[in-house]
Amino acid sequence: MIEIEEIKKGTSRYYKVSTYANDNKLISIRTVRYTLKSIPYNKIRCYMLFDNDGNCVENVFNFINMYKVSIAETSREKYSLYLRYLYEFSGIIDKDISRFQRNDIDKFVVFLSGYDPNSSLADSFYTYSSKSEETIAAIFNVVKEYVDYCGYASSKYFYNYRGIKRRAYGKQKANTICPKFISLKEMELILNYIDNDTSLSKEAKMEYSLIYKLMFNKGLRIGEVLGITLEDFEEIYNNDGELYYKLYIRNRMSDSKDQRAKRCLTMDGQYSYNAPIYHRLDIGYQQVFLSEEFHDDIIEYFDVMSARFKREEKTLFKADAIDGISDNWYIFYNKKKPTPLSKDILYNYTREMFKNLNIHIDKYVRTNNLFHRFRHGFCMYLLYVENIPPLQACKLTRHRNAEGLAIYNNPTEDMLAELMMQVEEGTELYG
Template sequence: MIRVLETKEDIQLIYIVQAETNGKITSNNSVRYSVQEVDVNNKTYYFVYDELMRPIEASFGFLNVFLRDKSTNTKLMYMNALKLLYSFETIIGAKLKDFTPSDVEMFKDFMLGICRPGETIVFERLTERSPETVNQYLGVYRKYLEYLQDKNEYLSARRCVSIRTKNIATGEVNYSRGYKIKVSTALKEEVPKYISLTDYSNIIRLIRQDYTIREECIVRLMYETGLRIGEVLGLTNEDIVPEHIDGTFHNTVYIRNRLTDKRYQLAKTVLEPSSSASYKSKAYNTQNAGYQTVYITDELYELLGQYIDESHEAARKQYQSRYEKSTVADSVCGNFDNFYIFINNYGSRLSNVTWNETLRKIYRKIGLEVDEKIRDNNLSHRFRHGFAMFQIQHMHRDSIELAALMRHKSIASVMKYYRPTISDKIKLKESFAEELYGFIPELKEV
């Protein structure tokens, strides 16, 4: 019998592997793989190390060459998925390409954190992961096998039924067969937690009473345009400009990534430049590939201008050295002086950690639920969900329009917003009962 106990040292997962015979421990080993990001000449490389701190060659090529055009967050997810795979391979003594069907099923349980009693291996205290995460990881492993030019027939087996998707940007229709090996995900009946119109009104009122223009600018950008918090924090002075479109000036916000961006400032759906030469490439300068745009009202544009004038002037005077070092941003438009718009109270660019602390306090003050231990509901993302629900409930947008407004490539990504909430279901039930009783009044008699 092999007993595997998951433990943690700092933030690193370690697996204690004990062999037992007749209830006695005959061997005791640990399995520990580690990951690291290394910056060399302004370029980040991703490493997975074995138990002797030797870089794993296959993972280096996969993460840094094969995935070179993927976003930072995607590379980090792939890197952590590989670390988990290498741990499991070491525990069972087999490579992924040689996993039997029972090995694959045991690996799924291992990733989900399910500790089933087994005949030969028993797992204890495993970290729980969501079905969505495990399905993502399974996709990583298929891609990894493709890179290695290997294949696991069971893991790669496809279903017969075709799945149809449509890219709303190009009109292209794709047909693909889903994989047989995946984890079933329960359909969430509720839309994600979102900031309602009433919540938004209360938040703005509180901010104007107890906070500053900065907080109002940030929440308005998220709620009124659907920007993600990373996209907001990554905005620079040259990203918000009035542009002449169809005979009228429109206040345009450009969403793009720069080499000077920190990870929390990266935009999710556009290219990440690999060098300063990327700024002149065709892809970087193509809409919906290298950049995206949204539009803001005159009022919000003026508020942003007021914030920039007041806060940046004060920071230059009080924290000149720190301000000049921290807020500088690469220019992609040829501006000599480009800077990140949102800064903290000490003249540095505003971090997501500082912003989350502020937003958590705001939520509590107006009585909104805040996750304490398990982060199921992203604080800032509720504004983006609120933007989506406002478009559906008040602007009556269909799924194609909403996908375009939220800058999604497929309408499948926005279908979650069209599910009725609990309050919606209650209203439907009440209106049904009222209509029914109107036809048959005697039903009210009990």
């Protein structure tokens, strides 16, 4: 079994090719990464394509910057992008372009289309891309000219190929409708799965459970979770003297791109900590509230994790302190390195867990972010289980207005049917 997955990191992307045995045991993982760069040279801009090993692809360089030097710069940039698709595909199937056969051309169109209805490319195909037939035709026009320029024997297959229509693959296999949110029942399955996962240590079980709870029970985004530090908790007592905690969500200079808090002030140097706007609610920071028990569970995990690293004589990566003096640390760290938890590691575990629990994930074009579905579930719980009015729910979800919350209102057919039955029962009084 072959699984192909497009991985996006910031503005860059690469492909991961995983091979599994018949018993679903992972055999190998390959990464395919081609990078485009451009530099000014003699009053023109040169475009270069680099492979996994950082080597410039000479044929592409010569084709774009010498053979096609007379065309517009924007066209040469587009040609470079189209040829990157070709080389990425070549790396995915691990076959030199000069040796392509007719069936490889078929697979190339599948790759460009962003879906694989007949499993001609891989058993599982996960991609963000879905190019139109017009775009695929434009890519093929460039690729045909390029392989002819290179003198590859495979050029005849590119030139003879005419079926750049999706219907050439038969009836398109529909992507299973993928719910946009995690339901309460699914959340229970997830927590039970973690608790019974023998591959995880007790410490990892604590960490993963807390992260998913922060997203589902409190509506935090993944970046907000990974950016939490020890100093972000504040003790609060209500009028009855009961203790709970305020959790501050904010950005720091020490944060990585995976730890950014949306809609919070972006840092612009250390002086930002002293700026009055940094300490203004809904501008410099946002807040959520935790029970004493939830807070204690988080601190217990941190104590267990930090004690282990201390025994291993490893120093935890520090987070900036707001006062610039105190010691401060992030809450969630990687298992082996004392650095903030990698979002990619958590993503891989989440996706595998979803597959094992039969929680739908996008099969072809991925539009439903795995992490954001927890926050989405929080919103749906407020609206459909607790029946909290949208204007009040906005205060808990940290949306500015009901319009911002509206995009989270995506009930399933079962939920709509149940609501319709309730309406029918109510209207029977007036029948």
